Amino acid sequence: MSEKTIALVTGANKGIGYEIAAGLGALGWSVGVGARDDERRDAAVAKLQAAGVDAFGVPLDVTDDASVSGAAQLIEQRAGRLDVLVNNAGITGGWAQQPTTADLDVVRTVVETNVIGVIRVTNALLPLLRRSASPRIVNMSSSVGSLTRQSDKEDPLTTGPVAVAYAPSKTFLNAVTVQYARELKDTNILINAGCPGFVATDLNGFRGVRTPEQGAAIAIRLATLPDGGPTGGFYEDAGQVPW
Numbered sequence: 001m002s003e004k005t006i007a008l009v010t011g012a013n014k015g016i017g018y019e020i021a022a023g024l025g026a027l028g029w030s031v032g033v034g035a036r037d038d039e040r041r042d043a044a045v046a047k048l049q050a051a052g053v054d055a056f057g058v059p060l061d062v063t064d065d066a067s068v069s070g071a072a073q074l075i076e077q078r079a080g081r082l083d084v085l086v087n088n089a090g091i092t093g094g095w096a097q098q099p100t101t102a103d104l105d106v107v108r109t110v111v112e113t114n115v116i117g118v119i120r121v122t123n124a125l126l127p128l129l130r131r132s133a134s135p136r137i138v139n140m141s142s143s144v145g146s147l148t149r150q151s152d153k154e155d156p157l158t159t160g161p162v163a164v165a166y167a168p169s170k171t172f173l174n175a176v177t178v179q180y181a182r183e184l185k186d187t188n189i190l191i192n193a194g195c196p197g198f199v200a201t202d203l204n205g206f207r208g209v210r211t212p213e214q215g216a217a218i219a220i221r222l223a224t225l226p227d228g229g230p231t232g233g234f235y236e237d238a239g240q241v242p243w
């Protein structure tokens, strides 16, 4: 088994995921770059390696059972275990998401990627995480999934546009995170949700105000929590995000 800490970041070919991979790599970790497109994955791995990161490509579509089990096999063969899983891959489904005119296919696709994809990937990697001395799981959520903030009329900056698919998918993901923490409470696995803030990436047509590197910071913090640290929580740089 490898002496280095081994991490897997889903959706690591661009945006916040790429910067999470870069940040974890800068700690001297070996980082699996999970990405569904071969060219985009190879380009990201090459760029990370050129920056001195011990990066390796992991073909991974979070919506595909065979792809996810192939990713788990690849990590098992390469490292024999996994220390940190960052479930970062996500989609919005576009922004025409008024509830009263919802396209049900969009709702299904967003939930399939942002929620079911996280469960699929987490469960496939759990046997390898259980072999780690200090396993950590980080789910990239969003403050748009906070029902408290969504209900706060004074808080328009964190609530985003009305969205029947994306925002509830992050609420669902937060709830899923809490359920994992409950089941795993007597293990050494810490699982938390993080919000990167409003980050300029493809996801929002680069309208965000933070850099992907700034957005990656919360994931890196949750990936490096000490033993006995918090689990089942929802955090941003400034501290806890209300549910």
Ligand SMILES: NC(=O)c1ccc[n+]([C@@H]2O[C@H](COP(=O)([O-])OP(=O)(O)OC[C@H]3O[C@@H](n4cnc5c(N)ncnc54)[C@H](OP(=O)(O)O)[C@@H]3O)[C@@H](O)[C@H]2O)c1
Binding pocket: 010, 011, 012, 013, 014, 015, 016, 017, 034, 035, 036, 037, 040, 060, 061, 062, 063, 087, 088, 089, 090, 091, 113, 140, 141, 142, 143, 195, 196, 197, 198, 199, 200, 201, 202, 203, 204, 208
């Ligand atoms: N940007 C923000 O302001 C913001 C705010 C709050 C939360 N977040 C969350 O942060 C995470 C990263 O977002 P981002 O802003 O960095 O977005 P992004 O630049 O659009 O990157 C999304 C990543 O997810 C990947 N992905 C999408 N569907 C996938 C699938 N089925 N299988 C594997 N990978 C898939 C994309 O791969 P492809 O290149 O192949 O599409 C890409 O690598 C998301 O979970 C997002 O919801 C972002």
